[in-house]
Amino acid sequence: MIKVHVVNALNKHLYENEFDEFLRRRHDFFVHQKRWRPPSPDGRELDQFDTDTATYLLGIEDGRVVTSARLIPTSEPHMVSEVFSHMCEKSGVPRRPDWAEWTRTFVVPDKRSTGLRGTLTQLCCAVMEYALDEGLAAVGGVQETYFMPHHGALKWRAEPMGMAREQNGEWYIVAYIHVNEAALASVRKILGIDYSLLVRRGTQLPFIQWPETRLDVA
């Protein structure tokens, strides 16, 4: 079972090695395997959304970063608002501090396809737990249609913002998953756990920064 560390602008210095490993694994996955991004000379993958507004959930097992998620408030510039807004023809682009965009999830090759109790489901559990802790209402964003049945298997409800679309030979859809106790309970039941997967070290930064309480974290 993975432990999932919450990493953001205020405690990132505690995770220098893990964060670097995360960026290298991202490069492996998004550049070499998915070919979504051009190679970077330093072998690390970063994009314009890796800013201080992002919170990273790093799934660590046996000292390795085996999976990850990046969460960004949709009130900030994020992938759907900047790149995929045309895919939200039904509901428009959500822009709410309590709706998080979930991107940059990979699973290292030797931890893939381990059934419904595997690393991916463990990460999903941690994301749902974090989202509930932080008072979020929804998490999601642009996703490969192929993987959508996984949400169904977790008994999660994913609301589409628009139709599925083909882009560069792959099919995507923008959808947001409802955050609630039932969603956490169902994924925990599948994993057979009743405990937290999250680890919080150092200074914690609340995910939701309502405009009037915004901290300067630069």
Place this chain on the structure above:
Amino acid sequence: MIDSDVFDFVERCRKHTATGPLLGDLLETVRNLGFEHLILSGVPLGGQKLAPMVELNGWPAGWFERYVAAEHAAVDGVCIYSAKTLKPFFWADVPAKWSDTEGSRRVAGEATEFGILSGFAVPMLSVHHWQSVLSFASSQKSCSLSPRQQVQLVTMAVYAGMSIQALSNNDDGDEGPLTDREKEVLLWAAAGKTSSETSQILGLTERTVKWHSTRAREAFGVATTTQAVVEAVRRRLIHP
């Protein structure tokens, strides 16, 4: 068909509490795009039986029985290609390597007797099988979909696939067919170890190792440990 019909279907999807009404709803909705029949199933690999993998059966009466009895899945190009691609495709676009075989042409010929002439298939992740496919069938000689209709169909397919996963109870997945020890024994068998070697590696008696192999064979209803290894890999229970 207009987009709101698709979103209405999506909305109805999560209210269906049984597969029957979901199938009926999907059949009725995709009729507007020219599809009269559909099947949602795990993709059978290497001689796996199709029937237990079917999750929504909207094929014409008689055709499913014929397809299963004749073991068409093993030669049908559409079925074979469904295991090889992650992307939605027109049946007509299945590469000739799989569609232009004698067996596949025979299946396609027989299907016409049941009013199935063309189709469109949407492969999806399955947590129980290698992957799933939702295949839509049309009585038109070649089904044509505008880009927008294709988008509508894929969207509905994805939501139907999600709903089916949500409806299937996970009780069978609670324990899984194999114990950790049985998996371990199969893993060493996959690595080429004999029962005696495995017994030394695991610190068990050879008799115990053989007993675990026997249990694994029984769990899958197969005769040899090699078959059990193949079945365990196929069901993603072990990762040699």
